[in-house]
Amino acid sequence: MEQKELIEHIEKNFKYKKEIKVIDGKQFTITVEKDKVLNLLSFLKLIDFKQLALITAVDWIDEKKFEIVYILFSYSHIQQILVKTFVDRDNPQVETVKNLWDVASMYERDVHEFFGIDFIGNDDLRPLILHNWKDLPPLRKDFDSLKYSNKMFGKFKKDEEI
Amino acid sequence: MILSSTKELKDKGFEQILDFFRKKSLWMLHYCTGCGAVELPPTMTSRWDMERFGMGPMATPRQADLLLITGYLSVKSLKRVIYTYEQMQEPKWVIAFGSCPINGGIYYDSYSVINRLALYLPVDLSIEGCMPRPEAIIDGFTKLMKAIEKGEAVGYKKYKENYEWYKKNQREVLERTTPVL
Numbered sequence: 001m002e003q004k005e006l007i008e009h010i011e012k013n014f015k016y017k018k019e020i021k022v023i024d025g026k027q028f029t030i031t032v033e034k035d036k037v038l039n040l041l042s043f044l045k046l047i048d049f050k051q052l053a054l055i056t057a058v059d060w061i062d063e064k065k066f067e068i069v070y071i072l073f074s075y076s077h078i079q080q081i082l083v084k085t086f087v088d089r090d091n092p093q094v095e096t097v098k099n100l101w102d103v104a105s106m107y108e109r110d111v112h113e114f115f116g117i118d119f120i121g122n123d124d125l126r127p128l129i130l131h132n133w134k135d136l137p138p139l140r141k142d143f144d145s146l147k148y149s150n151k152m153f154g155k156f157k158k159d160e161e162i
Numbered sequence: 163m164i165l166s167s168t169k170e171l172k173d174k175g176f177e178q179i180l181d182f183f184r185k186k187s188l189w190m191l192h193y194c195t196g197c198g199a200v201e202l203p204p205t206m207t208s209r210w211d212m213e214r215f216g217m218g219p220m221a222t223p224r225q226a227d228l229l230l231i232t233g234y235l236s237v238k239s240l241k242r243v244i245y246t247y248e249q250m251q252e253p254k255w256v257i258a259f260g261s262c263p264i265n266g267g268i269y270y271d272s273y274s275v276i277n278r279l280a281l282y283l284p285v286d287l288s289i290e291g292c293m294p295r296p297e298a299i300i301d302g303f304t305k306l307m308k309a310i311e312k313g314e315a316v317g318y319k320k321y322k323e324n325y326e327w328y329k330k331n332q333r334e335v336l337e338r339t340t341p342v343l
Contacts, residue, residue: 129238130238130274131236131237131241131274132237132336132337134338134339134340134342135342135343136343138273138274143273143343145271145272145273146270148273148342149266149270149271149272149273149275149277151342151343152335152342153266153275153276153277153278153335154278154281155277156264156265156266156278
């Protein structure tokens with residue numbers, strides 16, 4: 001399907017509240033409510049968006065929200081869809097999608113480690129990349145990376161001797 | 163064997179002879195963490211031909227003399243580097259490439275990259291640059307050879323003497339139990 005037909009198809013068949021925005025000829029975004037993400041993703045999987053390319057998050061600290069982005073790709077339509085949803089920053093929880101795509105469990109571990117977002121239903125959220133991490137999740141905007149680095153690894157100037 | 167007599171080994175003159183031979187046969191283990199790993203193949207192969215200095219790559223840390231830290235080092239790989247360094251047989255030397263192991267380089271504000279390698283391992287030689295060209299690497303190697311011949315490159319002895327200090331620094335980063343901030 002062309003992008004136009006695809007968007008019409010989604011508008012017609014997915015009845016819940018949504019907002020569709022075209023980025024360019026190959027990709028567009030769909031923003032939905034948090035509890036309708038699973039419905040939308042399984043609907044998109046049925047219309048041949050078989051690949052989950054990435055799950056990631058954006059920290060909107062002023063609006064006190066996390067934006068969770070699911071990037072889907074279809075080899076038959078040659079289209080990319082960015083499914084977006086917003087969760088509360090103080091209590092970031094969202095349903096897991098690991099039952100739709102197995103690979104999602106890894107992406108969710110990653111997002112959980114770097115943003116502290118909980119994925120309900122994913123019981124394997126062990127640390128994945130960081131070593132022995134005890135602080136705030138490092139990709140949150142209120143985490144001061146420079147301060148952490150100076151305190152943890154020391155601050156060095158050019159000619160300083162140990 | 164002649165070498166088995168420890169009295170002779172302690173003899174300074176004998177050590178000097180050993181150092182002369184050591185500097186002519188350096189086997190390096192390059193721990194490819196960062197971008198410096200890219201500079202090593204041209205240094206090894208025909209264009210700059212490292213082997214004319216008697217240096218060659220070695221597959222296992224137990225038979226290598228040189229540990230090359232080629233670029234930035236994250237906390238996770240620091241742990242592996244320490245394992246590797248402690249497996250190596252004496253005498254052993256550490257060379258740090260580029261500015262990242264000196265003061266963090268462009269990763270000065272990173273939450274996962276260490277700022278100064280010398281806090282955790284004894285660095286015998288730092289090659290400046292981001293990244294150093296093969297000429298700079300060769301230059302650094304010849305400097306290290308001179309230091310070995312003079313008996314000045316004694317990082318591994320420093321590591322043994324100040325073992326507690328190094329271990330304390332390593333534990334602070336690797337086995338922390340409380341948050342930093």
